[in-house]
Amino acid sequence: MSLALASIDEIYRHKNGLRHINIVNRVGFSALFVVNTPIFDNSGVAHGVEHGVFRRSLAFPRPESLFQLSALTDVKINASTLTDTTYYHCQSQCSDTFLLAIDYLLHGLFSPFFDTGDLRFEIHDGNDRGVIYRELLGIEQEHNKRVKRHQADAFCYGGNSSTIGALSVDDLRDFHQRFYQANNITLVTANADIEKMSNLISLLPMSPKVNGSVESNNKLNQSKPELNKYQEPAAKKDLMVPSKAKYSSAISALIDVYHASLQSSHYLEVDNSITISQANKTLENDIRILIDAPEGRLITPLLALSNKLVTETLNEQAASRATGEYPSETLLPQLFSKLFKQAKAQLSGHGLLSCKNNIHDIPAKEIYQQTVHVSVTDKSNVLWLASIAESEQEVANISSYIISAAPIFLARRCQGFCYTTQALAIENSAYLAIYSAFDVNPVSWVEELSSCLLMLSEDSHFIRMSLALAKVKYCRSNKVTNNEVLHITAETISCYLQALANK
Structure with missing residues (x-):
């Protein structure tokens, strides 16, 4: 028996057909959704659906949801489109944020919302915009010299920049309807609360039944004659293949467990307690509440979570216990390593103009002078x-957490001008880095950033809403108590943002 198979706690089959494997290793909380998504052409449709799952769902209708979850909590969420599979994964050290991430992914997987506007922004608008288009351009430019000619005939399951714009909303909906069925998906979790997971899963729609029973993944594939074409060994390595280093050790372990579990046909039936009609009624209420909420604000589920986490963190002893596994170092993406060296060299010639006094005893408006900053670009970063x-x-x-969660900051990414953008405190908090990857116009991004930071500094409502969660994240990530950040108020953040905005 393999080590991965031995670590499996139980294998469950939920009423809707979802296969669920749980392991117990007491190393935080993590989850992996494995969706069987065979590819027959170069359209990139599986890649398009992956982005659609993340962009919005009926329960999480705002395109900022993913980024606010990642920016204001310790949750890490990502996905990979492969030759015959799409992985969606998340991890957290907090059970509450982990369950929120699972809820977000479940709704994205089973009730994504595809429309023409999202197609233009998330895939390609026919000109220079589109998140996937910017991603593919960047990947093709970065790897062009290393691609061998014999690979040209292989299916590009992530799509390619020259044809990705041909995808339609119907293409995405059809692909999703066909493959994103519960009995075609396996969920692998580490240290999950099975009862709570079952309650979340019970809100999902039932998979269609064949011959009166829920079919296994193999039977589902056999019922699709077109899949026989894919069974031929024609899948070749292309640009979208992720390296093993792409995944954290926690997610890599779940991938190993998934493959080991294919050797076992044993599972426990889970008869979920909530009926589908009850689930739909609850979902409809949640949708109405979220859609009626004001635009450009923190998503409602995070507001609800904030109250609970703040109460826990105010208890210094509880906060101290919760910090044991949180990483304190944030890394800049490897793509920006050369630009970072250039920027550091430019900064070395400047002195720090920021106030170095005891900021606890100084009025917020007098804390910061104009900060020194530089910007460096290459062709698209x-x-x-x-x-x-x-x-x-x-x-x-x-x-940095608040900037990364702000709708005004995320607008450029959500409107397809770049592949990704984020603010990070790096190198043991020696530098504040803000970047945009595979951007349509890096120069214009620099010009807009100061205005963006200034407008955010004036949005006292958003700062107040997000500050509590941002403090919780900082305390737990850096193993400090709430007392050490009591002096930081919404006015403090506003003044610091204004200092950053100054040229």
Whole structure:
């Protein structure tokens, strides 16, 4: 018996057909959804559906949802489109944020919302915009010299930049309807609460039955004659193949468990307690509440979570216990390593202008002077970098979370001008980095950033809503108590953002 198979706690088959494997290793909480998504052409439709799952669902209708979850909690969420499979995965050290991430992924997987506007922004608008289009352009440019000619005939399951724009909303809906059925998906979790997971899963629609019973993944594939074409060994390596390093050790372990579990046909039936009609009624109420909420704000599920986590963190002893597994170091993507060296070299010639006094005893409006920052670009990437004074490390980290969650900051990404954008405190909080990857126009991004930071500094409502969660994340990530960030208020964040916005 393999080590991965031996670590399996139980294998469950939920009433709707979803196969669920749980392991117990007491190393945080993690989850992997494995969707069987065979590819027959170069259209990139599986890749398009993957992005649609993340962009919006009926329960999470705002395109900022993913980024706000990642920015204001310790949750890490990502996905990979492969030759015959799509992985969706998440991990967290907090059971509450883990369950919220699972809820987000379940709704995205089973009730995504595809429309023409999203197609233009998330895939390709026919010109220079589209998140997937920007991603493919960047990948093709980065790897062009290493691609061998014999690979040209292989299916590009992620799509290619020259044809990705041909995808239609109907293509995405048809592919999703065909393959994103519960009995075609396996969920692998580590240390999950099975009862709570079952309650979430019970809200999902039932998979169609064949001959009066829920079919296995193999029988589902056999019922689709077109799949015989894919069984031929024609799948060749192409640009979208992720390296093993792409996954954390926790997610890699779940991938190993999934493959080991294919050797076993044993599972426990789970008779979910909530009926589908009850689930639909609950979902409809949630949708109405979320859609009626004001635009450009923090998503409602995070507001609800905030109250619970803040109460826990105010108890210093509980906060101390919760910090054991949280990583404190944030890394800049490898794509920006050269730009980072250039930016650091430019900053080395400048002195720190930020106030280095005891900021606890100074009015917020007098805390910060104009910060020194530089920006460097290449053909499609841009990095903005500022030095962080020792006395500013708390406010800089917390501000980076709020920036990354702000709809005004995320608008460029959500509207397809770049592949991804984020603010990070890096190198043990020595620098504040803000970047945009595979951007349509890096120069214009630099020009817009100052205005964006200034407008965010004036949005006191969003700062107040997100500050509590940002403080919780900082305390748990850096193993400090809430008392150490009590002096940071919405006014403090606003003043720091204004300092960053100054040229």
